[in-house]
Structures are given as C-alpha cells and as structure tokens.
Amino acid sequence: MTVSIIIKALLYVLLAPFVGGLLSGIDRVFSARMQGRQGPPVFQPFYDVYKLLNKQTTVVNGIQVLFVTAYLIFTVFTGALFFAGGDMLLVFFALSMSEVMMVLAAFSTNGPYSIMGAQRELLQMMCYEPMTLLVAIGFYYANGSFMVNDLIHASVPAIVQIPGFFIGFVFILIIKLRKSPFDLSTSHHMHQEMVKGLTTDLSGGNLARVEIAEWYDTVLMMGIVGMFFITNNPISILWAVIACSVVFFLETLIDNLFPRVKYITMLKVTWAVILVFAGTNLLILNVLK
Amino acid sequence: MKGANTLANILNVVNFLILFPFIMAIIIGLLKKASPLRSAVIIIGGFTIMAAAIYVAVNVLLSGNKADFVYLENTELHNHIVVALEVFLMVLVCFLSIKYKKFYAIIFSLVGTIPVLWMDLTGRAVEGLNHIRIDTFAAVMYLIVGVVGILICIYASGYMKDYHHHHTDVQDRSNYFLALMFVFLGAMFGLISSDNLGFIYFFWEITSVCSFLMIGYTRTQEAVDNSFRALWMNLLGGCGFAAGLIYCNLFLGIANLSQLTGSAATSKFVIVPVTLFAFAALTKSAQFPFSRWLLGAMVAPTPSSALLHSATMVKIGVYMLIRVSPLMYNTLTGIMITVIGGFTFFAASLLAITVSDGKKVLAYSTISNLGLITACAGTGTTEGVWAAVMLVLFHAVSKSLLFQTVGDIENCMHSRDIEDMHGLIIKLPRLAFIMMIGICGMFMAPFGMLVSKWAALKAFVDSGSVWLVIFLVFGSGSTLFYWAKWLGKICTVIHQSFELEDITPRSEMVSIFPLTSMIVIMCFAFPWMSTHMIQPILDEAFHTNIPDVIGGSDVIIMMIMVAMIFMIPIGSRILAIGKNSKMTMSYVAGVNAGDDRHYIDSFGKERALYMSNWYMDEIFGEKKLLLPCIIVSAVLVAVMLIIVVGGAF
C-alpha cells in the first residue's frame, strides 16, 4: 500500500516537469500556428529553463530565493500528494499555501511592479479559491469521498454528476494557467502593463524554479481535469487524456482570442460563473441526495 | 488517589479561581500608580491563577468519569449574593446611563434584570441540581481562560505604563482598568464552571458590564458612544437570555444547562429557550446584525481588545452555542444560526479587505471567525462541534497574540495602520517575525485554523446546507486575500531602512513568546488534542462515542507539512541556497534613483515611491456593504425569533 503511494509520488516528481514543459511548448506552437506563424520548437521551454539556469541570479534581497524555493517545494509536494491519492481538500489548501509563498517572494522585493503583481495574484487567488474548494466538494457529493484514491475507482465518471463543477473548473483554469483574459498578475505574453508583474524582480536560477513550479502545477491541473473522467475501467484513461487535450486546446484558443480584462471584471465574472454553474449543480445534487 | 479527596480539592480550587480574581481586583484597584509592586502583584497572582486553572483542567481531562465533578447542591448563601450583585449591576448601569444621558440602556437593563429578580425572590425559580459542573468542555475553556487570559493580563501590566506614557491626554486610571480585567476573569471562570442557568446569566451580565466599562476607559466622546453601543447590544442579548431563563424555569422546570442539553427528546418546546440563548450568543459574539459594537470596541486600549474582544468574552457566546448545539440539529433555529454565521463569516471577511487600521482588520477577522464557529455549532453535527471547538482553541491563541503584537507595534511606531507596517521585517524584526507566525496561524495550512476550517467544510458538506458551503468557500478566498496582503506588507524588505528601537518591555515578552510557541506546538499537537480534549467533548455532548473526524493519513500529511515549513528555511540556510546571487536594484522602469525608494521623473527630479496595499474600498467598503449586511441579518434574526418563539405561544 505505502509502496505504491511512494512510487506514484516519485513518478510524479520525476516525470511531471517533462510533461509540463512539453505541454507548455505545445501551447506555444498552437498559439503560433493560430497566429499564422511557425513558432518555436516544441522543446523550447526546456531550452529556456536551461538558459535561465546558466544565467547569473540577481536578487533584490536575501529572502527572495528562500520564498521561491519554498514555492517550488510546496508545489511539488502538493502535486505528489494528489497523484499519490491523498485528500483533495488538503491538496487545494496546500496549493494555496505554495501560491502565498510566491506572492511573498514578490512582495519582499519592494519593487512597484512586483508588489502590484503580487496583489493581483492575491486577487486571482480570491477569485479561483471558491471553485477549487467546490471541486473537491463536488467530487465528495458525486462519489462519497475526498480521497483521490477512492475517486479514481468510481463506477461512473464524475462528469456525469458534476458537469457544472467541470465547467466552473475549466473557467478558473484560465486564471490558474495564466491565460488571457485573466492573466493579470503575470503572463507569458510579451509587453505587459505591469512589466512581468509577479516575476519582475526574479532572474536566472530563481526564475527557472518558478517556470519549473508552473510545469508541476500545470500537470496537477490537468490531472484534476482528467479525474472528472476516470473510472474503474482502464479505457476511461483514454477519455481522460482526450478531455485534457481538448481542455488544453480550449485554454490556448481562449488565450489567443481575448484581451486582458480589468480586475473588477475578472472578479465579477469569475464569481458569477462559479455561483451559477457550480452553485446550481450543488443545489441539484443536494436535492437529489 | 482519585476519590473524595481530589474532588474536594478541585472544588476548593474552583472556588478559589472564581473568587480570588475579585480579591486581586480589589488589591490592584488600590495600587494607583504603575510600580514594580503592582507588576509583581499581577504577575504572582496571575501565575497562581494560571497554575490553579491548569491543575483543575488537567485533573478533569485525565480522569476517567467526567460526570464526577459536580458540586454545590445547597446554594442559599450563593443565591442571595447573586441577587444582591445583580441589583448592584442594574443600579450601576442606570446611574452611568443617566450620567452620560444614554437613557435607552436603562430600559434594557431593567427588562433584563427585574423579571429574573422577581422570579428568584418570589421563589418561582426551580432549585435544580448541582450548580457547578466541570466537564471536558469546561476544562478546555479553563485552559483557554487560565493560560491565554492570564498571559494577556500580564501583558497589560506592562502595556498600560507605555500607553499612558504616549497618550498623555487620557487620565491614568490604569489600576481601575487592570482591576476590571481580573473581575472579568473571575466572571469568566464562574460562567464556565456554572451549570445553573441563573448563575450563568449572572456572570454573563458581569462580562457585559465589564466590557462596557473597559471600552469607555478613555472617556472620549467616541469611547463613550462605543461603550454604550456595546452595552445596549449585550444587554439586549442579556434580555434574550433572561427570557430563555424564565421560560426554562417556569414552563419547563429546568434549571440546569446539562439538564437542558440532556433532554433533547423529552419536550419539543426545548427549542424555545435554545433559540433565545442562541440569540443572546449572537449579540455576545458580535454576529451580524450586532457587529458594530465589536468594531467600536477597538478604541479601548489593546489589552481589552485582546482579552475581551477576541480571546475570551466573545467566546462565551459561541460557548453557549456549542453547548446547545446538539439540540439545534435539524431545526429551524439550527438552520438560521448556520446561515447567519456563514453570512457573517463571508461579509466580515469582505469588509476586512477594505480597512487599513490594524486593529479594525483584527476585529473584522474576529467577527468573521466567530461567524464560522457559529455556523459550525449551528449544524448540530459531531463534525460541526469538533470544528467549532478546534476553532475556538486556535483562534483564542492566535488572535490574542496578534492583538498584543499590534499593540506593541503601535507603542514602538505610534501607528497601528497597516500602511505604516511596510517593511516591518527590517524595522522591528522580532515583532515582525511573531506577527508572521500569528498571521500564518490564522489562515495557512497546516496551522490550526486551517485544520479547523477543513473540518468545518466537511461538517457543512455533510449537513446538506448549500448556502453554508457557498459562504464558506467564498469567505475562504477573501480571508486569504486580506491576511496575505498584510503578511506581504510585513515581509517587504526595504533597503537601507534601519531597525527601530524595540521598546517592548520584558513583561510583554513574557506573554508573547509563550503564545507564539503555543501556536507552533499546537500545530504538532493537534492530533493529541483532538483525541484527548475534543473527542470527550463530543462524547459528552452527543452521549455516544464518536469516531475520529480527521483521518490518520491526513494527520501524517499535515505533520509532514508542518515539518517542511520549519525545515525549509533551516535547510536553505545550511545549503546556502542563494548565497552566490548578485544584489541589484528593484526594477522601476530603469529610473530607479538608487535606493529602491525614489525614482527620477521625466523632469529629472527625484520623487518618492510609495507602495500601498489594495483595499478595494469602492467595491466592498463599509459604506457600501455594512448597511445591507445589517439589514439582511436583522431580517434573518427576526424571522428566527418570530417563528420559533412566537410559534410556541
């Protein structure tokens, strides 16, 4: 029992950066093709991280690196917890802790763009936190357990019972994966109004760690998307992979279609979507139980 | 070993705990000036009380049969004293109301006291069984009041000296203030030990009057107004309590709280006094629509905010709610209480985003957390009570620590505005570090508050209340926002700012360090606490054996997380991560003037750069949200009272 847990966690820790980097590269190639250009090679994110690791790390103060390291470690821990079959609520709580570490790294620099990016990141967290907690609750209603271990052995795919939660989750994934229109705090696009927001005062090896942590995070998010489709039946894994691909493509498409919105729009729209879709679904589930 | 001797000892200690603080109050009241003698009296007396409280609590917790600790069948003398003191309180309130021309308070006081006196004096009150009962929940509260409360009193003795040093316009009546703190402690011990509803009501009123007197300490117009607002709201709750008390005695023949909670199945009219007690609890714990008094109470000196308005007095309200929680299961009252609690949790956390006064943020946070506890208690399930008690424990420790630290920061920096705490980690590193632990203890995994919130979420999900789940998840997000932005403000490293002189006196450190360590230790100790302190409470409250609420594997994960939080900084220091980095300026679009705090504008002139926090005042501000919240919650409370109480007649 514990051996399989350790193996799953280890697999995640070792393989997720590669999968995440590949996803990131595919995303850039998709975007480029949508814009009618050739785009970078698919392995470009790995070249980027390699370059960053070979650059000098410049810092603004002594604790920045500590916070970013904590962010990376906690993100890895959270993902490992999820893939090893742990408690979903705890996964999301730990995720918010790692994000707060990143925010503190940006706050500590005392740079205007960093601090504004950090506060926008907190606002983004305020926007998506209800949905992530609701996803865990939705799974509990659908399958009676918070533990990922039990949820992947369900008989019916969760999407059948909690479609509203799925829509809500895909919606806030826009925020989580830092896509337009909700990439207020930091973005992979070029020139920003806040320069690079959260990551403005990070460089070199520090920035590389942030990139790697984002890969782990992406894999974790895709894992959660896939969990809506996984059942006892091994074929369901195929469905899960297809679903992840569709969602990922959708996110890239949305990224290329919409410009960034004002923060108040993000707040209103996100909370409205969460209330309408997840809230209604919750109500229906409650009535049916 | 166990047996009559220990039981008798404990009764003596309990009597001591209730009466000795009053004696101490008199002694302190006589020592007018701040002097080593007064500090010594407070410290020695305080530690004696703490030792006594721990003695009682440990004995009760470790004993096998919790039903042993009941006392006081014959209470002739006690009843007379209680009646006399109640009259005294009523006269005091009327006198002060007339003096300050706030006549409405007189009405509440009279309505609350005279019917109860009539009932006592005309012999209509039911005699009831034992008047004192120490069960596990009482023992836990003993620990909270005895440890946290005493630490705050010790803190206060040093704080008042500095306070009057800075606030020369306030008349130095610190002996009176400190005496009141001990009166309050005595009342607290009395309340949690009491099983007789009349006694509970008496001590309840004492705490209301204490709060009223302490808020009005500075005697400014604002303080007087706020103290009377606190008074009328608390007295209104007291009237509700009195109504419940009279109903219990006259219509149900019940005089003991344990009889009330044990009689769930016997009478369907039990819900009426439960609703009235819940109403009283709502006012005491500053839920919407009764929240304004707690915000106004922040004008009082910090020790009163720490002691009364975060750690202990407001806990009395939720104490009552937790006591009657099993009775609220599946009733309209339970549903309304959970909705009000959840609504308060969410609304107060939104309002906390918009204020920049440190104490006000802490006040809103207190209201918000009390809302969560209220909602948990209102579900009436075992997980709900589990979560509620855990929240009470962790909140008492964390919040009192935060209030004390903010008070110290105010003494050192003459400002408690969050904006002035920018870069605190360099200016006042020790206080900043303590503040970081306190804030993390309030919202971050794996600290206690998060564990409790997690249990609360599980409780709500099982209770089937959609509203509650939605309030909790949305409130969770906004809670994160205001704590994390405060935390970030403190962690900002401003180059070339220098450390301020930390004038925190040692007596305050005596209080702050234990609290900080307690937060940390309680993270590690929470599984032990759950098994030995909270499970028994559940067993006694629900009269059955309840299985563990948070499972074994989760506990292991949380321990790993706590360990990581402490190992990462130490490990980084050892591995020298980040040692080879080059220091550079922060990026200000290329026009950084060199010190990270000024930039060069387009005319070549150097300008100051100031980073403020984000308050979103125009969206969630008090002007926009407060009135609608009060109206909505007032409607809910009115509906609850009308349906339940009116329906019984």
Added chain:
Amino acid sequence: MKISKSPWVLHYDGSSCNGCDIEVLATMTPLYDVERFGIINTGNPKHADVLLLTGGINAQTAPVVRQLYNMMPDPKVVVACGICACDGGIFKECYNILGGADKVVPVDVYVPGCAVRPEALIQGVVKAVGILEEKRKKLKESMKAGYCTVDYSKMAVHMTADDYDPSTQYDAILTEEALREQAEEKMKSTAKPAPKPAAPADNSGKGDNA
C-alpha cells in the same frame, strides 16, 4: 544544449525617431517571426539576454540605458539597431545626442540602416547570440574560480567600454554601484541614530493603485 537557443530580448528606445522601433517590433510579427529562434521580447531587463538599443542616446536616456544594462544578469549582449544607435546617424550633430549606444554601454553588434531592415536585424541578433554563447563559456570558466566578471571589452566587435570616458560625457550617467553609493551616503547623512517614529520617508507621494 546551448543557451543560444533561447535568447530573450529587451528592446529600449534611446531617443529614436521610432522608425527602427517599428522595424524591431515588425520582426516579432508573423511575417518575420523571430520566435522560431526562441526569441521572446520581454519587457524586463532581469529576464533578458539581448539588449536591443535604437536611437542615438541622449542625456535623459543615458542613465536609463546604463541602469537597464547593469540590471541584466550575465551573460548579456548589446545590439545597436539602426545607424543612430551605431554612431548617432543623421542626428549626430545635435546638442543632446551623445552619439550612439557605445558611448554608454559596451556594444557587441552594430546593425546599421535607416531604418534597420528586419532581415538585417535578424542577422545581427543571430550574430549576437553567437557572441552570447562564447561569453557564457568564458563565464563558466571564470565561475569555477569563484564569481568574477568577464572582461567584455575584448569581445565587442567594434568600439568597447574602454573607449568610453565618462568625463567627456554629459553628467548624470551613473552606474548601479555609483547610484547605490550615492544613496547610502544620503541615508547616512540624514540618518537619525536615536529612536524615532518611522513614518516612512517614501510617503510623500502615493503610487498608482491599479
């Protein structure tokens, strides 16, 4: 792997007429698509490897260019785009134009043109990226002996930092270290050793709140 596969670019306009800037931005468009080479236009010197300068630098932008250059982590290269950045172009005689980017920072590649054509620019950037790779190798060797800066003067294709004499230039050209020293002296002179309420000195003007 080579770090030349991912050169991130910072583009700064040091008083150009914007013609070269438009050409620089044109290379980012789908028609010329420099992202094929992994080039991303970051707006942040701390993330950038290549500094693209346009315009003959004037007194107002000179300290900014210097600050941006100093903020970029090593290894880094500078590409002067357009004839104005190379030596001042047609504005060379103006009273405020310093006469090219190499008056302020050591330049590695000069790409003349008025305005510089995207194809030429791409060729220049590719050349710069090759220089970047060589600098990185040298950096690695020097880092084995503890951290020390590389002598870039020998790496430039044309004029070097050695030829730059601050005394002959307009004042207000400051290095990052000099700025820090200035700031520290100012703090020391106004420092109050006694305990004092610390109303932050940066309180005289509130920043933008988004």
